[in-house]
Amino acid sequence: MIENLNNFLRKYNYRAGIISFSRLRELEDEIKSFYEDKYIDGAIYKLYLSSFAYNIEEGSFEPKSVIIIAAPRPQNRIYFNIGNKRFPVIIPPVYIGQRKLNQKIKAILDCYLSGTGYMVLPARLPEKLIAAHSGLSCYGKNNISYAKDFGSFFHLTSFFSNIDCDYGNWYEKKELENCQDCRVCLKNCPTGAISTGRFLIHAERCLTFFNEEPGNFPAWIKSESHNCLVGCMKCQIVCPYNKTFIGRIEDAGEFTAEETEILLQNPPVEKLPSSIIGKINLLDLEDYTGVMSRNLKVLLEKE
Numbered sequence: 001m002i003e004n005l006n007n008f009l010r011k012y013n014y015r016a017g018i019i020s021f022s023r024l025r026e027l028e029d030e031i032k033s034f035y036e037d038k039y040i041d042g043a044i045y046k047l048y049l050s051s052f053a054y055n056i057e058e059g060s061f062e063p064k065s066v067i068i069i070a071a072p073r074p075q076n077r078i079y080f081n082i083g084n085k086r087f088p089v090i091i092p093p094v095y096i097g098q099r100k101l102n103q104k105i106k107a108i109l110d111c112y113l114s115g116t117g118y119m120v121l122p123a124r125l126p127e128k129l130i131a132a133h134s135g136l137s138c139y140g141k142n143n144i145s146y147a148k149d150f151g152s153f154f155h156l157t158s159f160f161s162n163i164d165c166d167y168g169n170w171y172e173k174k175e176l177e178n179c180q181d182c183r184v185c186l187k188n189c190p191t192g193a194i195s196t197g198r199f200l201i202h203a204e205r206c207l208t209f210f211n212e213e214p215g216n217f218p219a220w221i222k223s224e225s226h227n228c229l230v231g232c233m234k235c236q237i238v239c240p241y242n243k244t245f246i247g248r249i250e251d252a253g254e255f256t257a258e259e260t261e262i263l264l265q266n267p268p269v270e271k272l273p274s275s276i277i278g279k280i281n282l283l284d285l286e287d288y289t290g291v292m293s294r295n296l297k298v299l300l301e302k303e
């Protein structure tokens, strides 16, 4: 079944992996025990991991498997204007158009499965772990997942499904081959989130954790660390596995000088003019509206 699905998805350049639904308990326990043993910071767990739902809503269908889809994504560039000057800023793969992409993938799967009695429902699960155990990806030392032909530049999305899957359809999670003798991402991480002492990164030190959320940046984050409007490219851009993909940067939008000036004044989100809100929504960046002004300012201060 998964082979047929992969054949079908080839025309979209997507990849699919599958694990048995009954494996989810093991993944839940793994993450819980990392948290209980204090390898995962409390704030990270509360904000992102405590809301994973390892079971399907009652009354939907009997879940037999989890399907994970990898879709390649480029870096994006957005332009801001100050006076006559145009400032390009980078947004890492995955952010732009994320919600729309999830809807598109669901529609493609629905179309593929229609009339078969098989169904999929969007899930909120640890997607890198599922991708690794399905054999779709390997972990880099930077804890990001890598897939053949995509490097780390891809988006993951997961679905509960009633497609049968053997309990034995399972791969042990693997580190990329060349990570053993390489420390390039570790050295380039501006905040020391990647360490040699343990495989799990110190997510509570990752720049992304701070620039996706509102509030002041901690004083220990150096101003030169900032490199994207949201997120951070430093551990992906230097990775040899990404060599062929780093040049793929797509322009996604532009804010006029007037819009940039308004954004930099950091008005409350509800006071933003509809032209700015419209552009942010088009980019699928509405979750980051409230942090855009702060993040843009720190990038401009570097200039």
Ligand code: B12
Pocket (backbone or CB within 6 Å): 030, 031, 034, 040, 044, 048, 049, 092, 093, 094, 124, 125, 126, 127, 128, 129, 139, 142, 143, 144, 145, 146, 152, 153, 154, 155, 156, 157, 173, 174, 175, 199, 200, 201, 203, 206, 208, 209, 212, 230, 231, 232, 233, 235
């Ligand atoms: C929480 C979260 C974050 C948090 C915490 C990051 C983290 N590492 O946990 C923050 C906000 C910091 C973050 C940052 C980023 N994120 Co994020 N994030 C997530 C989210 C919601 C959950 C990830 C998760 O499960 N974390 C829990 C930890 C425990 O799991 P894990 O990282 O897989 O860790 C496993 C390994 O360490 C492994 N392990 C442990 N020991 C060993 C030993 C060996 C030898 C091996 C091989 C493995 C291994 O076991 C751990 C699990 O138990 C997912 C979406 C989702 N629903 O899954 C996106 C997601 C993982 N993020 C994504 C992205 C793109 C990013 C950023 C690159 C964004 C950016 N900067 O541009 C950064 C990368 C930071 C980094 N180096 O990891 C993508 C990754 C796509 C990909 N190609 O892998 C995802 C999948 C979103 C998506 N739907 O596409 N993210």
Ligand code: SF4
Pocket (backbone or CB within 6 Å): 140, 141, 142, 176, 178, 179, 180, 182, 183, 184, 185, 186, 238, 239, 240, 241
């Ligand atoms: S930069 Fe080196 S250590 Fe880091 S993920 Fe890539 S190959 Fe692995």
Ligand code: SF4
Pocket (backbone or CB within 6 Å): 142, 188, 189, 190, 191, 192, 193, 194, 201, 205, 206, 207, 208, 231, 232, 233, 234, 235, 236
């Ligand atoms: S995303 Fe940036 S801050 Fe986070 S681990 Fe990678 S290099 Fe470090």
